[in-house]
Amino acid sequence: MTAGNAFAQGSSREDFAALLEESFLQHEITEGSVVKGRVVAIEKDVAVIDIGAKTEGRVALKEFTGPGREGELKVGDEVEVYVDRIENALGEAVISRDKARREESWVKLEKSFENNDRVTGTIFNQVKGGYTVDLDGAVAFLPRSQVDIRPVRDVTPLLGTPQPFQILKMDRRRGNIVVSRRTVLEESRAEQRSELVANLEEGQVIDGVVKNITEYGAFVDLGGIDGLLHVTDMAWRRVNHPSEVVQIGQTVKVKIIKINHETHRISLGIKQLLADPWEGIAARYPEGAKLKGRVTNITDYGAFVELEPGIEGLIHVSEMSWTKKNVHPGKIVSTSQEVEVQILEVDPVKRRISLGLKQTLQNPWEGFSEKHPVGSEVEGEVKNKTEFGLFIGLEGDVDGMVHLSDLDWNRPGEQVIDEFKKGDMVRAQVLDVDVEKERISLGIKQLAGDPFAEAGEIKKGQVVTCEVVEVKDSGLEVKLVDTDMQSFIRRAELARDRADQRPERFAVGEKFDARVVQFDRKARRVQVSIKALEVAEEKEAMAQFGSADSGASLGDILGAAMKKARTDDE
DSSP states (O other): OHHHHHHHHHHHHHHHHHHHHHHHHHHHTTOOOEEEEEEEEEEETEEHHHHHHEEEEEEGGGOOOOTTSOOOOOOEEEEEEEEEEEETSSBBBEEEHHHHHHHHHHHHHHHHTTTEEEEEEEEEETTTTTTEEEETTTEEEEGGGGGGSSSOOOOGGGTTTOOOEEEEEEETTTTTEEEEEEHHHHHHHHHHHHHHHHHHHHHOEEEEEEEEEEEEEEEEESSSSSSEEEEEEEGGSSSSSSTTTTOOTTTTEEEEEETTTTTTTTESEEEEEEEEGTTTTTHHHHHTTTTEEEOOOETTTTTEEEEEETTTEEEGGGGSSSSSOOGGGGGTOTOOEEEEEEEEEEEEETTEEESSSSSGGOOHHHHHHHOOOOOOEEEEEEEEETTTTEEEEEEEEEEEEEEEEGGOOSSSHHHHHGGTTTTTTTEEEEEEEEETEEEEESSGGGOOOOOHOOOOOOOTTTTEEEEEEEEEEEEEEEETTTTSSSSEEEEGGGGGSSSGGGGOOOOOOOOEEEEEEEEEEETTEEEEEEEHHHHHHHHHHHHOOGGGGTTTHHHHHHHHHHHHHHHHHO
């Protein structure tokens, strides 16, 4: 064998090996896989791509253009395509550049999702509830709420511009990807806030711009980070609404009161830049001083009065009126009203001033006492009836009380009080005025005079004339004639003889004599007895006209006594 023949045989083996390898490669091309191919021709709007094993396919040129994609395609360029089918009816492979890019993107996106890395994408269309984003071939959904930190009305400026996104959710089986632009912005903002907060210090004075106003304060932009200027830190005086002090867009000088480095919350103040009006407050407002102020706020428990800008005191509801105890403060004073008050207490530590309104007016109990001393007579309307007496409305909007025991000298108060009703006008005597306890004691029975005090010298054993007031089963209620004193004669004291001890023998208005068996002026008690009188008369008759031992009967003796009494009367 010649050398040339040997070379030819070696070359044939190499070609065969190459052909065999190419044959194996052809078998590696499977549907649903991504393979490399070479552009062999460009015809109008399609590119002819050889994917090996003498297999070609056509791909629309538009699949090679778009934001973030390759530049102009040329013959000889190597590209990756997705094999849908190895051969169609025309004998060509069905391939796609978009699907290849999508498959490649999914692999990269899954790694980014696992590592929580940001991805770059382009918003290209609006759909229901949000927008679609091209993530280098893979299409993701961007919810409307995830576009920005604040609601965005128009996303036109964002369309077609590559931007960073955070993947929130991926489902390759369903082909779903959900992304967020807002998360990226919040993270970036948080990083910026951390840097800004690191450069701020508590106590620092800084300029800011009012961005927003709420009911409780205003948010101030400090150059990329917001601080809260609370309504209580806007001024030393009471501020009803932040708009009274600041306006949106206004540049204000504020002091940093507190910084929370964890939450990045910053508390600001304006009043801290001004002199504290509470310094030396006790000297300016000594206890007992009277001055004028303006009512700024009314609550259920009292009213706040501004004494000077930044200084307010509270009139507690108990210090508003001497007589109106259960009235809402709003019915005594009104907002913006100028009132005279008295300083009751100053507490510089707690920054509290207690004020009194009623102290600037005369104490009505003192006034009543001066005008109506004890013993004087007054007139008033029955305001209320209670189990222990009557309440009478008096001059000066004060009330006096008539106790049950001061309604009548002789009858029990529980019985007498039923004779009075609300609205009745009555007269009474002032018995006592306690200014400290705000009490006035009155008496009605005292106007009639004390029958025991006015009674002459009544002695035990004295015979008095009685008039029947009431007949009871247990005895008689009687009145001593020519006096206002009353007494009760028990049944056993109605006669010497048991047969005559019957109350029904007497009638109301009937008069008879009885003997005083007890008279106690201090205890206000007088007790009389018919029986005692009969016994006394019998003893006297026996002494004058003899005894039964003399032969005279008791009837003869009493008859002689009665005859003598008639003779004396004649």
